[in-house]
Amino acid sequence: MERKLVFAVNGERFELAKVDPSTTLLEFLRTRTRFTGPKLGCGEGGCGACVVLLSTYDPVSDQVKEFSVSSCLTLLCSINFCSVITSEGLGNTKDGFHPIHQRFAGFHASQCGFCTPGMCMSLFSALVNADKTSRSEPPCGFSKITKFEAEKAIAGNLCRCTGYRPIADVCKSFAADVDLEDLGLNTFWKKEAKDANVGRLPCHDQGKICTFPEFLKFEIKSSVDILDNSKNTGLPESQWYRPSSIRELYELLNSDSFSKSRVKLVVGNTGSGVYKENDLYDKYIDLKGISELSVIRRDSEGISFGAAVTISRAIEVLKERKESEPHSNKRLVFNKIAEHMDKVASPFIRNMASLGGNLIMAQRSQFASDVATILLAAGSTVCLQMASERLVLSLESFLERPPCDDRTILVSVHIPSWSSAMESSSGIDGCIVSEPTREANILFRTYRAAPRPLGNAVAYLNSAFLAHVTSDKISRDLIILNLHLAFGAYGTEHAIRARKVEKFLVGKVMTASVLLEAIKLLKETIIPMKGTPHSRYRSSLAVAFLFKFFQPLVKDLIVPEKNGPVDSSGVAGITDYPNGDINECADILSHRVSHSEQLNNPNVILSSKQLVEFSNDYHPVGEPIKKAGVEIQASGEAIYVDDISSPKDCLFGAFVYSTTPLARIKGITFNSTLASQKVIAYISINDIPKEGKNIGGSNIFGTEPLFADSLTVCAGQPLGIVVAETQRHANMAARQANVQYSTENLEPPILSIEEAVRRSSFFYVPPVFYPQKVGDLSKGMAEAEHKILSAEVKLGSQYYFYMETQTALAIPDEDNCIVVYSSSQCPETAQGVIAKCLGIPDHNVRVITRRVGGAFGGKAVRAIPVATACALAAFKLHRPVRMYLDRKTDMIMTGGRHPMKINYSVGFRSDGKITALHVDIFINAGITEDISPIMPHNIIGALKKYNWGAFSFDAKVCKTNLPTKSSMRAPGEVQGSFIAEAVIEHVSSFLSMDATSVRKKNLHTHDSLILFYEGCTGDAPEYTLPAIVDEVASSARYLDRLEIIRHFNICNKWRKRGISLMPLVYRVALRPTPGKVSILSDGSIVVEVGGVEIGQGLWTKVKQMTAYALGQLSVDGTKNLLDKVRVIQADTLSMVQGGWTAGSTTSESSCEAVRLSCNILVSRLMSLKQSLEEKMGRVSWDTLISQANMQAVNLSASTYWVPDSSSVVYLNYGSALSEVEVDILTGGTTILRTDLIYDCGQSLNPAVDLGQV
Ligand SMILES: Cc1cc2nc3c(=O)[nH]c(=O)nc-3n(C[C@H](O)[C@H](O)[C@H](O)COP(=O)(O)OP(=O)(O)OC[C@H]3O[C@@H](n4cnc5c(N)ncnc54)[C@H](O)[C@@H]3O)c2cc1C
Ligand code: FES
Ligand code: FES
Helix, strand or coil, X not given: CCCCEEEEECCEEEEECCCCCCCEHHHHHHHHCCCCCCCCCCCCCCCCCCEEEEEEEECXXXXXXXXXXXXXXXXXXXXXXXXXXXXXXXXXXXXXCCHHHHHHHHCCCCCCCCCHHHHHHHHHHHHHHHHCCCCCCCCCCCECCCHHHHHHCCCCCCCCCCCHHHHHHHHHCCECCCCHHHCCCCCCCCHHHCCCCHHHCCCCCCCCCCCCCHHHHHHHHHHHHHHHHCCECCEHHHCEECECCHHHHHHHHHCHHHHCCCEEEECCCCHHHHCCCCCCCCXXXXXXXXXHHHCEEEECCEEEEECCCEHHHHHHHHHXXXXXXXXXXXXXXXXXXXHHHCCCCCHHHHCCCEHHHHHHHHHHHCCCCHHHHHHHHCCCEEEEEECCEEEEEEHHHHHHCCCCCCCEEEEEEEEECCCCCCCCCCCCCCEECCCCCCCCEEEEEEEEECCCCCCCXXXXXXXXXXXXXXXXXXXXXXXXXXXXXXXXXCCCCCCEECHHHHHHHCCCECCHHHHHHHHHHHHHHCCCCCCCCCHHHHHHHHHHHHHHHHHHHCHHHCCCCCCCCCCCCCCCCHHHCHHHCHHHHHHHHHHHHHHHHHHCCCXXXXXXXXXXXXXXXXXXXXXXXXXXXXXXXXXXXXXCHHHCCCCCCCEEEEEEECCCCCEEEEEEEECCCCCHHHCCEEEEHHHCCCCCCCCCEEECCEEECCCCCCEECCCCCEEEEEEECCHHHHHHHHHCEEEEEECCCCCCCXXXXXHHHHCCCEECCCHHHCCCCECCHHHHHHHCCEEEEEEEEEECCCCCCCCCCCEEEEEEECCCEEEEEECXXXXXXXXXXXXXXXXXXXXXXXXXXXXXXXXXXXXXXXXXXXXXXXXXXXXXXXXXXXXXXXXHHHHHHCCCCCCEEEEEEEEECCCCCEEEEEEEEEEEXXXXXXXXXXXXXXXXXXXXXXXXXXXXXXXXXXXXXXXXXXXXXXXXXHHHHHHHHHHHHHHHHHHCCCHHHHHHHCECCHHHHHHHCCCCCCCHHHCCHHHHHHHHHHHCCHHHHXXXXXXXXHHCCCEEEEEEEEEEEEEEECCCEEEEEEECCCCCEEEEECCCECCCCHHHHHHHHHHHHHHHHCCECHHHHHHHEEECCEEXXXXXXXXXXXXXXXXXXXXXXXXXHHHHHHHHHHHHHHHHHHHHCCCEHHHHHHHHHHXXXXXXXXXXXXXXXXXXXXXXXXXXXXXXXXXXXCCCEEEEEEEEEEECCCCCCHHHHHCCC
């Protein structure tokens, strides 16, 4: 019987006869359904943009199970008889939005919106599962979720634009234990009115969404007999096999057709998020059908998990309390393993990821697994099936074997029970002192350090330690009886036991000198493999974790750790336990360890307070209204470039880029693989029309080539694009490109600033971008009492991490024209470049940008090569072509922030007043200019925030063989401010003065401000910075806290706190901007601006301004004009001279252009309004417009606003104060509190602006 793949998406039935088995659920949803909610952000399970709810149904128990998954890794064939819910399935424009969508909107928790549907689904999954628990019913309107769970619901979902506070507020708003008044600014209640109550929130109605449609239940029930009787419930037509036993599995593997094929065994397929697949497979075998692999057995010996059990399920089981294990000591190991597993990946990965898959990756591919390390310390064993042989091994032996082949199956893993009876009940091979019956306390702790404490960050090092400790009845000394020390992920082939250290410690009394000796031995053991990044840090972490574990046991090492000067709840001395009683000893040990963990706990609930001043003077401008279109962003209906349906015959492109910084290209071939068979065309420099040019970018400083010619000048430079029938095939095929390089007779590439300086490789900086020096440096230096000469600061690069990578869709049109949808901050420039590349006039090229899924400067110049390459392929092939860069390509090709090296000399007096500063700045610009020549201007602009007395500098923009660096969020200003603060800190530490007093001493007076920022300072009252700095200091109680911190640092050896307050000056420069307002015959209004909606709230502010400006007509109905305004996408043929969306000025200049356009309309309509009012009394907006239409009034007006010289540049001021704690042992940092004041004049929309914080 032919088997079909049957499943439901948002309640709709899908039945597929034949599917490419490598198709992911995300690919299917995005290319074969109308649903656009699940987005592609990384394709690696690492961002959460693609999260959907997956539900399964068990016909026997009649139970539905719901869980979140990353659809980018879930294989479509694996969801047979499952139900999928996307964000549109919760609610949408047609059926009404879901309370989750409405709360995201009302709490201002979505900016570009690209992450929002995935966030909604993670939250929905958490609510559904919390509401299913047996907890008591929450008050009406709340879920059973706790605020702690709610905040963690979105762990692993990345958002690049919105501060996480509003998102966390949305999640917590569902928890009954939250104080609603603590939640941030929202549209549901006025903060100052103190009338927060759940009744004002869109009502949470559990069970409203049907997660599993009845028809699918019915189909499952009716097919259950057929399925039970069949040997293999896979989808053979689709080359997807699902054996139900190990025997069936080997029958398949040993069959002829399998031995000649590329076969992949899968469970959750999340491994493909870690190791990208470069080629296709012929056949897939789903191991989840093998019941033995899903069995969980728990008895007095321990817990056995079938290898296909997911990490989430394992956590549930490990946390379960069993009547047979009343003593908490017995559950300690299981609980700690569960706690650690909770930090592995994210909920939506753990729900799919199997324990077995993880251990196989650790064994076979050197994966930096947490699971392997913690199970190793717990003395676990594994059961392997190798053809007909079955083997039970310790996990340690398994990891030490040569990598297992793809015919070896991991059947199960067993975690033994551990108790105070010292030995594990399964008698595992720990180092044991020779008194096995002695009573002991068990200690088990796990540790991990990663770039982020929660969610999707592989550890630098992980470890887990298990010890049995007893006390000598007479001396009360603590003795280690049994010890397992496991370490992993530090650049090792697999997790290891530190056997030498174990052997040394067992039987010893824990003293400081014993611990020191153990540390020495450990340092000899934990040696990362050559080439491991941060290897010294990783080795030191191993020592730190060992120290953390043993410190509470070492009596001569007890150092009180206190929270503050009056907090005496720190740990007691080790001899404090009365009478040497062993159980009390256990409690004290446990208290000590967990107390210090609690203090370092990254899981504390976030809280915040906002003070915003509103004004109704320009209603509705300045009001905190919710963002335009935010509900459709949340429901996933908002259309980004990749959401536009592919036109007929659409093809997909992927870049082939250079992997060598400087080389001649001798040729390009493709490996003969399944993936390369998918190539339809390869487009390169040879395909540029003869009327066109090899151009892929442009700005005021010049142009850059689209493709390398015979010479590639940086790794990451595009060489051409592979075109295929699907994006996945194009991406895979591009990875099969084999480029032959030659470096013969070429100089070595320039890869560093030092080399660029040595070879004088610099870009020209036009004098207009080279700011003026201030004062006389030698005079300033002569006035100094102290000097620091030639200090150095270095700054690295930074990647944009917009959630939507670079993307474009090009559609050839009639008469040599082309329409290009581009995710771009400057469609106008893209239009010009595409036209030049194709050799056609600008008016043949229409570039359209509706919204952008995050930009941060990376979609200005760097978006243009993508749009141009796409247009070129479409032009050449006469077919639509789209490109959506995979994350790796995007990261390699898009250069990011400029790395820099700075040398400075500074002179200062003993009171901290700086008298002279000279800086030499070297900026690594990469291979082409891009906007780099403006960098000196921006860096110096920010550096001048202090009065340095005399100030001089030299700035060089270095040309190197690295990918071009480009504008990135406050390009140069960030670095300039950093340099200024580095100088201040240096001077303060030289003088042993508090840095804040040095900062204050060097803040500008209005007079010095004028000297440093000539022409843009405004009058003295406008210089608010000193007042802002004082206000932050007093409202945040800077001096009190400084004192508390001093005390804290004296009391605490391994944790230190610091507090810092700093000012900011930002020079705003406005650009000419167009705007157009048209009133349609029904009174609705359409607005066009040059700027692009990139998440910053441009459309919302423009709508507010339109409503305000047309509201001047004061006819009935103008109060509600806001709802009549629609701002539409940027279109280069409809609105010319659109310019760039950049520099944090687009909203205000677009609003001004729109205000002026509205004024034109108001003046055209005013006389008509007056004459109508004379005839008929009050007129309504609709009447006015219909009359205007009849009288042929021109109802469309446009302006090109050019800022006048008095307001073209001005200064913005702000100040922030942060208190940070550093864990001295691990280097981990926690921001404890930040206070921030920003003087933005009158915000056009404070809610939108606050969302950035
Ligand atoms: C974004 C992300 C973050 C992550 N973070 C962490 C982390 O912090 N810590 C950590 O420890 N792990 C982490 N992981 C790894 C994750 O735990 C593993 O990917 C997962 O457990 C693999 O299970 P799977 O069922 O998806 O395996 P699959 O992807 O289905 O399979 C992985 C490999 O194992 C083979 N295989 C699977 N099961 C068996 C079996 N029973 N017998 C033989 N071969 C088998 C498959 O053929 C394949 O080669 C992360 C993964 C992702 C994607
Ligand atoms: S997690 Fe799937 S796209 Fe990022
Ligand atoms: S709003 Fe979250 S990524 Fe833009």
